[in-house]
Amino acid sequence: METFTARFAAIAKTPGATAFAAALLYAFPASSAEDYPTTAVVDYVYGCMKANGETRRALERCSCSIDVIESILPYDQYEAASAFKSLGLQTGERGVLFRQSAPAKLAITDLKRAQAEAEIRCF
Structure with a gap:
């Protein structure tokens, strides 16, 4: 299963999308295994x-x-x-x-x- 971070990392490789992808990754950080439910x-x-x-x-x-x-x-x-x-x-x-x-x-x-x-x- 592809993660949120992996999908937006792929988007970031397209021209002009780097700033957009970086902003989304900052706004929605990937959750870690140690996050509290x-x-x-x-x-x-x-x-x-x-x-x-x-x-x-x-x-x-x-x-x-x-x-x-x-x-x-x-x-x-x-x-x-x-x-x-x-x-x-x-x-x-x-x-x-x-x-x-x-x-x-x-x-x-x-x-x-x-x-x-x-x-x-x-x-």
Whole structure:
């Protein structure tokens, strides 16, 4: 399957189209494998707004917050930390592995650091 970038790279080779293709590539950069899925971004912003008020200002701050987190943590690390946090809410022995194992602690610590940085930059 031909990507957006590949199609416009081909267009850029035609005379007079270079500036047009460059402008389109700048306006619509290719997404990388590390981009956060839209559902993850929306889920984060929705939860953040519920915790911080459902105002336009909260929307802007929460959107900024997930952007900062995305710039610090690759999506797979964010996803793992979120899973550990969620599964760690289970009571008793079921949740112990997700709360006390070394990988869980490391992932959650990294997420907390990214969230702290987002808090400083956005709120």
